[in-house]
Amino acid sequence: xxxxxxxxxxxxAAKGGYGVGAFNVNNxxxxxxxxxxxxxxxxxxxxxxxxxxxxxxxxxxxxHLMMAATELYPxxxxxxxxxxxxxxxxxFSAIEMGFTSVMMDGSxxxxxxxxxxxxxxxxxxxxxxxxxxxxxxxxxxxIGCLGGIEDGHGAGLDGLSxxxxxxxxxxxxxxxxxxxxxxxxxxxxxxxxxxSKPTGETLKxxxxxxxxxxxxxxxxxxxxxxxxxxxxxxxxxxxxxxxKPTWGVPVEEIQLGIKNGVRKINVDTDSRLAxxxxxxxxxxxxxxxxxPRSYLKPAREAMKKVVALRMTQFGQAGHAGDYKxxxxxxxxxxxxxxxxxV
Ligand code: G3H
Ligand code: 13P
Ligand code: ZN
Numbered sequence: 001x002x003x004x005x006x007x008x009x010x011x012x013a014a015k016g017g018y019g020v021g022a023f024n025v026n027n028x029x030x031x032x033x034x035x036x037x038x039x040x041x042x043x044x045x046x047x048x049x050x051x052x053x054x055x056x057x058x059x060x061x062x063x064h065l066m067m068a069a070t071e072l073y074p075x076x077x078x079x080x081x082x083x084x085x086x087x088x089x090x091x092f093s094a095i096e097m098g099f100t101s102v103m104m105d106g107s108x109x110x111x112x113x114x115x116x117x118x119x120x121x122x123x124x125x126x127x128x129x130x131x132x133x134x135x136x137x138x139x140x141x142x143i144g145c146l147g148g149i150e151d152g153h154g155a156g157l158d159g160l161s162x163x164x165x166x167x168x169x170x171x172x173x174x175x176x177x178x179x180x181x182x183x184x185x186x187x188x189x190x191x192x193x194x195x196s197k198p199t200g201e202t203l204k205x206x207x208x209x210x211x212x213x214x215x216x217x218x219x220x221x222x223x224x225x226x227x228x229x230x231x232x233x234x235x236x237x238x239x240x241x242x243x244k245p246t247w248g249v250p251v252e253e254i255q256l257g258i259k260n261g262v263r264k265i266n267v268d269t270d271s272r273l274a275x276x277x278x279x280x281x282x283x284x285x286x287x288x289x290x291x292p293r294s295y296l297k298p299a300r301e302a303m304k305k306v307v308a309l310r311m312t313q314f315g316q317a318g319h320a321g322d323y324k325x326x327x328x329x330x331x332x333x334x335x336x337x338x339x340x341x342v
Contacts, residue, residue: 001325003070004077006101006138007179008326009044010219010263016322018315019258022046022081022221023307024268026053028065029296033271033303035069038076041308041317045076046101046264048083051090051112059097066098076320081140083266086112091128091139100328101138103182104128107145107162115145115162118172125176133177133335136328140180140264143172146224147188166210173218180219180264183211187224187249191233191269194247203253205260212261219263225249226269232306235277239284251313258315265314271303278302 013020023034025047038045047069049062057065066080081101082094087110091102106121108114116124125141132139144164164183173181185204187193194202212220228248236243254265282295289295311317326334 001070001074001077002327003066003080003098003100004325005136005328005331006046006079006081006140006264007331008323009046009077009079010138010180012044012319012323013263013316014219016315016319017258018319019254019262019265020044020046020316021307021310021314022048022083022264022266023271024048024050024053024083024266025062026056029300030271030275030303031065031069033300034307035073035076035078036300037304037308037311038078038320039073040304041311042320043076043311043316043318044320045078046081047078048081048103048266049099050083051086053083054094063098077323077325079138081138084112085128086110088124088127088131092131095132095135095137099137101140102128102132103140103142105142105182107142107182107184118143118168122172122175125172125178129177134332136331136333136335138179138331139176140182140221141172141176141178142182142184142221142223143169144184146184147186147193163204163207164211166207166214169211170214173215180221181215182221182223183208185222187222189224189269191226191228191243191248191273192246193224193226193228193249195245197247198250198253200253200256203249205253205256208257208262209260216261218261220257220261221264221266222249222254222257222262223266225254225265226267226273227251227254228269228273229306232270232273232277236273236280239277239280241276241280251310255313255315265310267307267310270306270310274302274306275299 085091106124145162
C-alpha cells in the first residue's frame with residue numbers, strides 16, 4: 001500500500017486503545033530495522049525524519065528508501081512524518097517531497113531554540129494546517145516546550161520550565177484544527193533526561209490526564225520518550241563508551257499515557273544507543289574487521305530488537321492488518337467537509 005496519513009493511523013489507534021511508536025531515521029539501516037520490527041510484530045509504522053535527517057539523507061535518498069519500504073512491505077500501513085518542522089516553509093517542502101504528515105513545532109521560533117508566543121504558534125500552525133489538509137496530509141502541533149534541545153533558556157536539561165497549560169491546549173486545538181498535539185509534561189530529548197528513576201510525579205502524569213480530560217478527542221503525542229535502558233547503556237560503556245548514569249521515561253508511564261489519550265510516542269535515543277552499542281562491541285571484539293557489514297548488520301539487528309519491543313509495549317503489535325489505506329485525496333475530501341473553524 002502507498003504511504004498512509006498519520007491521522008488514519010492515530011484514529012485507528014484511538015479506536016483500538018493503543019499507542020504507536022514514531023521512530024526517527026537517518027539512513028537505510030534504520031528504516032530496515034523498523035520495517036523488520038513491524039513485520040515481526042505485525043505493527044503499523046510511523047517513520048519520522050528531522051530537519052537534520054533530511055539534510056543528512058538529502059531528502060531524495062530518504063524518499064526512495066521509503067518507497068522501497070512500501071514496496072517490500074505492502075501489508076504494513078506506513079507513515080512518513082516530518083519531526084519538529086521549524087517553520088511553515090520547512091513543512092511545505094516536506095509535503096512537496098511526499099511526507100504524509102508534518103509537525104509544525106511552533107512552540108519555538110524558527111531558530112528551533114527560542115520559546116515562541118501563543119499567537120505566533122497559532123498563526124504558524126494554522127498556516128500549515130490549511131495547506132496540509134488541502135492535500136490530505138496530517139499536522140502535529142506542539143504547545144509547551146520540552147527540555148534538552150528545545151530549551152531556549154539555556155537551563156540545560158530542565159524539562160519543567162515550559163509545561164503545557166491544559167487550558168491553553170484546548171484553545172490551541174480549537175484555533176488550529178490540528179490532528180495531533182505534542183505536549184510538554186517534563187520529558188526532554190536525548191539520553192540525559194533524569195538523574196534518578198522518574199516517578200509519575202516527576203513526569204507530571206497528572207497534567208497529562210488533565211490535558212486529555214479537556215481534549216478527549218485529540219490525539220496526544222509524547223516526545224522525548226526513550227526509556228534509555230540500562231542494558232543498552234551498559235553495552236556502550238563495556239566497550240569503551242563513556243555515558244554518565246542516566247534514566248529515561250519508564251515504559252509503564254508511557255503505558256499510563258496511552259490509557260489517557262497518548263497515541264504517538266517519539267523514540268530516537270533508544271535506537272541510537274542500540275546501534276552504537278552494537279558497533280562498539282564489534283570494534284572492541286574484532287578490531288581486525290573493516291567490512292562495514294560486519295558492524296552495520298548487528299547494529300541494525302540491535303535497533304530492530306528495541307523497536308520491536310517498544311511496538312509490543314505500546315500495543316500497536318498485531319494491528320497492521322486492521323485497515324486499508326485511505327488515500328491522501330480522500331483524506332483531503334474529509335478535511336474539506338469539516339473546515340477549520342477560524
Ligand atoms: O527531536 C529530536 C530527534 O531525536 C531528532 O534529532 O535533530 O538530531 O536528528 P536530530
Ligand atoms: P528521545 O530523545 O527521547 O528518543 O526523543 C525523540 C523525540 O522526541 C523526537 O522528536
Ligand atoms: Zn521531539
